[in-house]
Amino acid sequence: MIWEAAAADLAARVTHRSSRWRGPVARTPRHVFVPTWWEATDGRWELREPVNEEQWFPAAYADRSLVTQVGDLHADRAKLDDHPAGRPTSSATLPSLVVSMFQHARIDDGDELLDVGTGSGYGTALAAQRLGDEAVTSIDVDPYLVDAARNRLAIAGLHPTVETVDATGPLPVKAGKFDRIVSTVAVRTVPTSWLAALCTGGRLVTTIAGTSLILTAEKRADGAAVGRVEWDRAGFMPARHGADYPAGASGLLAAAHEIDGEDVTTSPYPVVDVANAWDLDSMLGITAPGIEHAYHDDGRRRTAVMAHADGSWARAVGVGSVRPAVHQGGPRRLWDTLDEIRAYWLQHGELPAxxxxxxxxxEGETRLARGEWRAVL
Incomplete structure (x- = not known):
């Protein structure tokens, strides 16, 4: 099996034939950037370490994300009997989404690009193929990811600048250096350092953490940036500041399946799998960020559980068409917040974000507005 044929086939599937990104996808050996990866099987992470091209290429050249790190354990450094716990912390993003983010940036020949979130290095490779090594700078908070990506980029014949940097803090670049900033990690609000690094008229693309909302904006002469939330959807891991994410509310989320609530009510709306209801989840992420979710449907009973690190939690259980029972506890009533968003949706016919x-x-504040709706991040 020849990788060039697999890459050309991938390019034909994820780009239009006239797209300037078709060539970069076709010329980039994605398998080099994902020699090993993790897959979730029966609720636990299993290492995939292909021994031949027949095992390797169908996954590497599929339009799918491959998780490369869980917690602080990268697949490169794992053994077959390792089963890490925790959340994914890095991946090779599905190629169509990488291309889509670059397209939202409206990248032109001659642009200088800051690629935030090096990850496997595959997206950096596409950018370097398109713009040239000297025009691309890529940063990631994880030293191992940076070293591995730099080495794999070199194997592919590419040598962009790749550095270990916490993208939410100061950037070691001169002010106004970049024409475009594209982030494949999510942030709650755009760091002030990004605006400083962006030239006047430059364009940035990122996603809002805890949502599927893509934010695009262009920098004005006064140092602010104006833009919009795009109609497309994208989901990326949130930016982190170290080897792993904070513990979060996973313990409370597990306990909330069984404990009795301080408030027990019924909801006028059916139980919903919030994490997979993208628009609803995004509005909740704007309104009450940081909630973790669990959902189970056994064919008769539907159970949705929510928990937050501040100690708030909720559990809704529905059977058939009967109004679901809702247990809630902690300082906030999370299900009530969700129901307020659903009521808004019914009243207005859509959600505004x-x-x-x-x-x-x-100063680092992101303000959103649509009609009479306002939100400040």
């Missing part, structure tokens, strides 16, 4: 106008202030 997607398509909203955006203003990013030089």
């Amino acid at each position: 997607r398509g909203a106008r955006a203003l990013i202030t030089p």
Whole structure:
């Protein structure tokens, strides 16, 4: 099996034939960037370490994300009997989404690009193929990811600048250096350092953490940036500041399946799998960030559980068409917040976040507005 044929086939599937990204996808050996990866099987992570091209290429050249690190354990450094616990912390993003993020950036020949979230290095490779090594700088908080990506980029004949940097803090670049910033890690609000690094008229693309909302904006002469929330959807891991994410609410989420609530009510709306209801989840992520979710449907009973690190939790259980029972505890009533969003949806016919106008202030505040709706991140 020849990788060039697999890459050309992938390019034909994820780009239009006239797209300037078709060539970079076709010329990039994605398998080099994912020699090993993790897959979730029966609730636990299993290492995939292909021994030949027949095992390797169908996954490497599929339009799918491959998880490369769980917690602080990268697949490169794992053994077959390792089963890490925790959340994925790095992946090779599905190629169509990488291309889509670059397309949202409206990248032109001659642009200088800051690629935030090196990860496997595959997206960096596409950018370097498109713009040239000297025009691409890529950063990631994880030293191992940076070293591995730099080495694999070199194997592919590419040598962009790749550095270990916490993207949410100061950036070691001169002010106004970049024409475009594209982030494949999510942030709650755009760091002030990104605005400083972006030239006037430059364009940034990122996603809002805890949502599937893509934010695009162009920098004004006064240092602010204005743009919008796009109608497309994308999901990326949130930016982290170290080897792993904080513990979060996983313990409370597990306990909330069984404990009795301080408040027990019924909801007028059916039980919903919030994490997979993208628009609903995004509005909740804007309104009450940081909630973790669990959902189970055994064919008769549907159970949804929510928990937050502040100690708030909720559990809704529905059977058939009967109004679900809702148990809630802690300082906030999370299910009530969810039901308020669903009531807004019914009243207005849609949720307002997607398509909203955006203003990013030089001080690091992101303001969203659509109609009479307002939100400040």
